[in-house]
Structure formats: C-alpha cells, structure tokens
Amino acid sequence: MSAVSSLRAQIEARLPAAFAAYKRPERHFILTGIPQIDLVTGGIPISALSEICGSGKTSVLVSLLSQACQEHYCALVDGRDSFDPASAGTAGVDLSRLLWIRCGKTRQDLPPLEQAFKTADILIQSGGFGLIAVDLSEFSDRLLNKVPLTTWFRFAHVVERQRTALVFVEQQPHAQSCAGLAIHLQAQPVIGPGNLFTQLEIKAEVIRTREKKPVQSIMTIFSLRSQWA
Amino acid sequence: MFTCLYVFDFPAQAALRLEPELVRERQNQVPVVLVDGPASLMRVVATNRAARDLGIEAGMTKLQAEACGPVEVKKRWTENEEAAQSALLDCAREFSPIVESTAPGTVILDLQGMERLLGPAERFVKAMALRAQDFGFALNVGVAANPDTAMYVARGLGGITIISAGEEAKRLAPLPVEVLSPSPEILETLDSWGVRNLGALAALPSVPLTERLGQEGLRLQHLARGETQRTLVPHEPAEDFIRSFEFDDPIENLESLAFILSRLVQELCAKLASWSLAASELRLKLEFESRQMQTGTDKEIYEHLWKPPLPTLDAKFLAHMAYLDLNAVTFSAPIKKVTVKVLPAKPRAIQSELFSPASPEAEQLAITLARIRGVVGSSDDSGTSCVGAPQVLDSHRPDSFTVQPFSPLSAKADGQHSPVAAFVLRRFRPVLETTVELTGHQPHLVRLWKKYRRVRAASGPWSSSGHWWNRSLAWAREEWDVALRMPSGTVLYRIYLDRKQGGWYVEGMFD
Numbered sequence: 001m002s003a004v005s006s007l008r009a010q011i012e013a014r015l016p017a018a019f020a021a022y023k024r025p026e027r028h029f030i031l032t033g034i035p036q037i038d039l040v041t042g043g044i045p046i047s048a049l050s051e052i053c054g055s056g057k058t059s060v061l062v063s064l065l066s067q068a069c070q071e072h073y074c075a076l077v078d079g080r081d082s083f084d085p086a087s088a089g090t091a092g093v094d095l096s097r098l099l100w101i102r103c104g105k106t107r108q109d110l111p112p113l114e115q116a117f118k119t120a121d122i123l124i125q126s127g128g129f130g131l132i133a134v135d136l137s138e139f140s141d142r143l144l145n146k147v148p149l150t151t152w153f154r155f156a157h158v159v160e161r162q163r164t165a166l167v168f169v170e171q172q173p174h175a176q177s178c179a180g181l182a183i184h185l186q187a188q189p190v191i192g193p194g195n196l197f198t199q200l201e202i203k204a205e206v207i208r209t210r211e212k213k214p215v216q217s218i219m220t221i222f223s224l225r226s227q228w229a
Numbered sequence: 230m231f232t233c234l235y236v237f238d239f240p241a242q243a244a245l246r247l248e249p250e251l252v253r254e255r256q257n258q259v260p261v262v263l264v265d266g267p268a269s270l271m272r273v274v275a276t277n278r279a280a281r282d283l284g285i286e287a288g289m290t291k292l293q294a295e296a297c298g299p300v301e302v303k304k305r306w307t308e309n310e311e312a313a314q315s316a317l318l319d320c321a322r323e324f325s326p327i328v329e330s331t332a333p334g335t336v337i338l339d340l341q342g343m344e345r346l347l348g349p350a351e352r353f354v355k356a357m358a359l360r361a362q363d364f365g366f367a368l369n370v371g372v373a374a375n376p377d378t379a380m381y382v383a384r385g386l387g388g389i390t391i392i393s394a395g396e397e398a399k400r401l402a403p404l405p406v407e408v409l410s411p412s413p414e415i416l417e418t419l420d421s422w423g424v425r426n427l428g429a430l431a432a433l434p435s436v437p438l439t440e441r442l443g444q445e446g447l448r449l450q451h452l453a454r455g456e457t458q459r460t461l462v463p464h465e466p467a468e469d470f471i472r473s474f475e476f477d478d479p480i481e482n483l484e485s486l487a488f489i490l491s492r493l494v495q496e497l498c499a500k501l502a503s504w505s506l507a508a509s510e511l512r513l514k515l516e517f518e519s520r521q522m523q524t525g526t527d528k529e530i531y532e533h534l535w536k537p538p539l540p541t542l543d544a545k546f547l548a549h550m551a552y553l554d555l556n557a558v559t560f561s562a563p564i565k566k567v568t569v570k571v572l573p574a575k576p577r578a579i580q581s582e583l584f585s586p587a588s589p590e591a592e593q594l595a596i597t598l599a600r601i602r603g604v605v606g607s608s609d610d611s612g613t614s615c616v617g618a619p620q621v622l623d624s625h626r627p628d629s630f631t632v633q634p635f636s637p638l639s640a641k642a643d644g645q646h647s648p649v650a651a652f653v654l655r656r657f658r659p660v661l662e663t664t665v666e667l668t669g670h671q672p673h674l675v676r677l678w679k680k681y682r683r684v685r686a687a688s689g690p691w692s693s694s695g696h697w698w699n700r701s702l703a704w705a706r707e708e709w710d711v712a713l714r715m716p717s718g719t720v721l722y723r724i725y726l727d728r729k730q731g732g733w734y735v736e737g738m739f740d
Contacts, residue, residue: 085630086627099618100618102615106606122600200739
C-alpha cells in the first residue's frame with residue numbers, strides 16, 4: 001500500500017493532471033423551432049459543428065435562424081446567394097440581427113466555395129455570433145467531396161472553444177465524425193384543396209449525435225405549412 | 230521657460246520622414262539632396278549632412294551633385310514640407326498650448342508653469358525628442374529663459390541643450406555669427422573685423438557698434454548676449470484635419486502605401502487628441518500617375534470613405550480598416566499622392582444594455598467585415614452590398630431587397646418577430662431561363678437542368694404586376710408553383726411567365 005501511495009505521489013509530482021477526472025463540459029443548445037426535431041436532438045448544439053442535409057433543409061435553417069435571432073446575433077454565409085429575405089422575414093427572422101454574406105457575386109481570386117469556407121473561418125475566429133450558418137447547398141457533392149477532412153476537423157476544433165453554433169447546410173453530409181449533429185431530411189410537397197401546395201411533409205433522420213444514446217439513427221416526421229396557408 | 234524644437238536639414242527630413250526604406254538612415258547616414266526647378270536645369274536646394282560631407286552644396290546642378298558620389302536625389306515637394314511643419318506643430322502642441330511656428334523646421338514652445346505638469350526640464354525635453362521621433366523627425370532641442378536664446382542654441386548645438394537663467398551669454402559665446410542669420414553686408418563687416426562668434430560680438434562696445442552697423446547691429450548684439458525678451462506669436466491651429474503626402478517615385482505596392490497611411494493617420498489622431506476629439510470618418514484620396522503621355526494633366530483618383538462604429542482615436546484600427554479594403558481593390562496605375570482627411574467628432578462611450586444579446590465588439594466587427602469584404606467583394610453588379618443585414622423593400626416586386634450595413638449598435642429587437650415554422654423559397658440568382666410546355670393553360674413539362682421534367686401538379690396562375698406608371702420599370706408576371714418529378718423525388722419549384730418579356734423563368738425552389 002505504501003509503495004502504491006509513493007508511486008502515485010511520484011506520478012502526481014511529475015504529471016499533476018494524470019489523476020484528474022475529465023469533466024464533460026455542459027452543452028447548450030439553440031432550438032430549431034420545430035418541436036419534432038428539438039425533441040429528438042435537444043436542438044442545435046453550441047460550440048459544435050452540425051450538418052443539416054437533404055431536401056427541406058432551407059426551411060429548417062430559416063426556422064433555426066428565427067429562433068436564434070431572438071437571443072443572438074447570427075451570420076449566414078450564403079454560398080450561392082440563394083437566401084430569400086422576404087420568406088425569412090415572414091418566418092419571423094429578425095433580419096437586423098442577421099449578417100448575410102453573399103459569396104460568388106464579384107470577380108475575386110477565390111471561387112465561391114473557398115470564399116464560403118474562408119468567410120466562415122473569419123467569422124469563427126472573430127467571435128461574437130451565436131449562430132454561424134454556412135449554406136453550401138448549391139455546390140455539388142463532387143466538389144464538396146474534395147474538401148479534405150482536415151478542414152472539417154479544424155472547424156470543429158476551433159468552434160469547440162467558441163460559444164457559437166456552426167451549422168453547415170448541404171445536399172449530403174461531409175463532415176463525418178467531426179460533426180456533433182447530422183440531420184438528413186427528405187421533403188415531399190403535399191397538395192391541398194384547390195390544388196394549393198399548403199404543406200411540406202418532411203422525414204428527418206438524425207444520423208449522428210453525441211448527446212442522445214443509443215447511436216442508431218432516429219426518425220421523425222413533421223409538416224411545415226406554407227406561408228400563405 | 231521656452232523650448233525650441235529645431236529640425237536640422239528640414240527639407241530633407243520632410244521628404245524622408247514617411248518613407249520606410251530610408252527611415253533607418255535618416256540620421257544623415259545616406260547622402261540625400263533635394264532638387265527643384267525645370268526638368269532641364271534642376272538645382273540642389275537642400276542637402277543633409279552626409280551630402281555636405283561629399284562636398285555637395287546648394288545651388289549645384291543635379292549632374293554636379295551626382296558627380297560627387299553616390300547620392301539619393303529627390304524632388305522637392307512643398308506640400309510635404311507644409312505637412313511636416315503641421316506635424317511638428319502637432320507634436321509640440323502635445324506639450325504646450327502656446328506654440329509658435331517660427332520658421333520651417335523651427336517651433337518654440339512656452340513652457341511657463343508646465344514643470345508641475347510635465348516634470349523637470351531634463352525629463353520632458355527627452356520625452357519631446359522621443360515623441361518627435363514618432364513623427365519621423367530627428368531634431369535638436371534648446372531650452373532657455375528667452376525664446377531667441379533657446380532657438381539659437383538649438384540651431385547651433387546638437388542634441389538637447391538646457392541653459393539656466395543668467396548663463397545665456399556664456400553658452401551662446403562659442404556659436405558662429407552665422408547662426409543669427411545677419412544680412413550679408415553685416416556678416417562681411419563682422420568678418421573683416423575678425424568677429425566670428427557670438428562671444429566676440431557680445432564683447433564689442435555697444436555705442437560704436439551702433440554707429441557703424443545701426444540698430445540692426447545692436448539687435449544682433451543683444452541676441453548674442455541672450456538679453457532679448459519677446460512674446461511668442463502663438464500659432465492658431467487650422468481646424469482641418471487633413472494630411473497628404475506626395476511620392477517622389479510613384480509606388481505600386483500596397484505595403485509602402487500602408488506604411489505612409491498609418492503614419493498619416495497616426496498624426497491626425499494625435500492632432501485630434503490634442504483637440505479632445507475623435508475620428509468619426511476617415512476619407513482617403515489616392516491620385517495616380519497618368520500613363521497617358523498625350524494628356525499629362527489627366528489624373529485617376531480613387532476615393533473611399535470609412536465610418537468606424539464609434540468615433541475613435543485608435544490609429545492602428547483606422548489604418549488597418551482602410552488597408553483591408555484597399556487590399557481588395559486593383560489599381561491600374563502607380564500611386565502618386567495620398568491624402569487622408571478625418572472628420573472630427575466628440576468621443577462617445579456606449580454602455581451595453583443589461584438584457585441585450587452579446588454582440589461582436591464594435592471595432593473587432595469592423596475589422597471582421599472589412600476582411601470578409603476582401604474575400605467576397607464589396608458589392609455586386611447592381612451595386613447591392615455583398616456583406617450586411619438584409620432588408621426587405623416595401624415593394625410588391627418579387628425579390629426586392631437591399632443590404633444595409635450590419636451594426637449591432639443600431640439593431641434593436643422590436644418584438645415584432647414571432648418565429649413561424651414554414652417552408653420557404655430558395656431563390657436562384659439570377660433566375661433560370663426555361664422552356665415550358667403547356668397543356669391547355671397548365672404547365673405540363675418544364676425544362677430544368679437540361680432535361681424536360683414532368684409536372685406532377687401545378688398551382689396557379691397567380692398574376693401580379695407593378696410600377697405600371699413607369700414604362701421602363703413596369704413588370705407583370707404569371708406565377709405557378711409546380712411539383713416536378715426529379716431523380717431525388719418530387720420537388721416544388723416556382724416558375725413564372727414574364728408577360729412583358731414573354732419568357733418563362735424558374736425563380737426558385739421550396740426547400
């Protein structure tokens with residue numbers, strides 16, 4: 001026993017943190033505003049990288065922005081200038097608290113995808129934004145597959161030290177294990193009476209999460225109404 | 230007590246003080262001459278000590294000067310000397326409110342009663358010399374009980390000289406008579422008498438001196454004895470906060486411009502600080518060298534305006550903000566002249582609200598936005614900004630918006646934004662031209678991504694129009710929401726028929 005105590009004392013003298021218990025930091029979330037998604041995920045985690053993919057992603061993103069802008073200043077890096085301020089305003093997004101960066105609009109040295117990544121990097125480093133959303137939906141999977149995994153890892157690593165939620169919106173997930181949350185959506189328009197499109201039925205699959213166990217994918221289905229219904 | 234700041238070789242120092250490559254050598258290590266005159270007959274008008282050591286004198290032609298040895302030849306710009314004199318006065322004003330602009334390169338400060346604020350003379354003259362170095366000057370400092378003595382010891386002796394009251398005559402004695410700048414006739418007369426220093430001049434009997442040289446001779450003798458007393462003529466500072474610098478050789482790289490820009494901004498901020506003001510706007514004007522030989526007076530001018538989020542005296546921040554935006558611009562010609570002007574305002578302090586969300590820090594945000602503009606550009610072809618807060622315009626025209634400067638300081642939650650989860654439109658900018666086949670009046674096939682897509686269901690038409698009173702701005706369209714069969718499933722798109730142009734377009738998709 002005394003030999004063990006002596007050995008422990010020697011190790012602690014050299015490596016003070018050797019026997020320190022690692023405390024998992026408490027996670028905070030930003031709600032998406034869609035109860036079905038918030039129920040299974042708890043919301044979009046802050047200080048983590050998340051991905052929202054598939055069809056219906058823009059509506060989920062705008063709902064997330066409308067929630068986030070209530071309490072934070074947010075930034076949207078728009079890879080192909082496809083954000084519609086009118087729809088977002090009607091959905092309740094406080095546009096005065098949203099910094100909108102429109103990539104690919106001028107002749108610059110960098111192509112639009114690299115502009116988007118570089119801008120996201122600048123925003124994360126500067127801090128002060130509760131949510132940074134990067135919309136890469138208009139870029140093909142072939143192009144995004146060329147982004148090295150180290151890039152995603154670096155984003156995930158840097159955002160861990162910030163009180164910022166970093167969300168990438170794409171056709172397919174690309175960040176793999178660097179993402180703390182990955183949601184895949186499949187949307188189907190629903191035709192209502194009078195041949196009006198009043199609903200978008202969305203099947204959401206949580207394909208990756210660090211917060212809820214077990215790790216198998218979780219499905220949920222919800223509907224979003226149109227702004228004119 | 231009076232202090233004189235004397236910049237030796239002032240024209241040369243004025244030309245060199247803002248140039249980075251010669252800053253290290255401005256202590257007379259590199260021979261520099263300033264030339265002026267018509268291009269065919271340029272003559273030396275000013276030299277530094279290293280050039281004089283080579284035997285170069287004022288009045289020589291440029292070729293004669295260059296024949297004496299390796300020498301840096303620069304054109305004399307009076308604007309640079311005026312700017313240097315203003316900078317010297319601003320530097321002096323940091324230590325005393327009463328400053329006289331005695332001559333180019335010479336300023337005299339009244340430090341009566343300032344010892345209690347600045348400390349003993351030995352300490353504050355060193356601080357003055359160091360501060361002058363920040364402005365790009367190497368100078369001599371003279372301190373005496375009367376302004377003229379202070380000036381002559383600064384002109385005649387190098388470094389820092391402090392003369393106690395009563396010792397003026399003794400300390401002035403070794404200086405040459407030339408330091409008093411007498412007329413050539415008097416100088417010749419004194420030289421013929423063997424009077425070559427101020428001590429000899431002071432020792433002459435006053436009455437015979439007056440008889441031979443008149444009142445001017447008596448005045449010179451009083452100066453030599455250090456007996457004169459006069460009040461300073463205070464320099465009234467101009468209320469314009471503007472600095473400019475003209476390059477002898479037009480520059481093509483931004484790094485050289487950044488150095489000059491930061492020095493000019495630093496001087497302006499120092500002047501603002503002396504007025505207890507701050508910079509609310511920074512205006513930059515660049516003049517380019519004309520490459521057109523036919524019209525030599527043509528000038529390209531670039532102008533830009535920056536507004537920091539708050540009036541600030543942070544010169545580094547202002548210069549950095551300007552540099553980031555300049556980095557994103559391509560200039561077609563070398564830069565010949567840079568002019569910086571700041572708009573003064575009272576300094577403001579902002580107190581954050583207790584319940585408002587945490588926002589990016591104002592100055593850091595300005596730098597961040599400038600960096601982002603350097604990546605994505607400032608504005609698109611229509612002039613709409615690429616970086617900012619979107620604002621929907623009060624217009625029925627679809628996709629009518631503008632982008633305002635993003636400012637957390639002015640953004641206030643108005644409580645009118647209730648989140649509503651709904652599906653939204655994802656726009657194509659520019660809109661996609663398409664071909665639509667109709668069955669009856671209903672779209673049946675829509676050409677998208679080079680293929681015809683079958684319409685599973687269509688909702689419409691929804692007609693809208695506007696600006697009918699202005700033929701050039703009038704618009705009219707017929708919208709359809711169509712569910713198209715795509716490889717990934719059924720996707721909802723918005724298409725429209727432009728009634729004015731007559732073509733079909735895909736506006737966006739509901740995603």
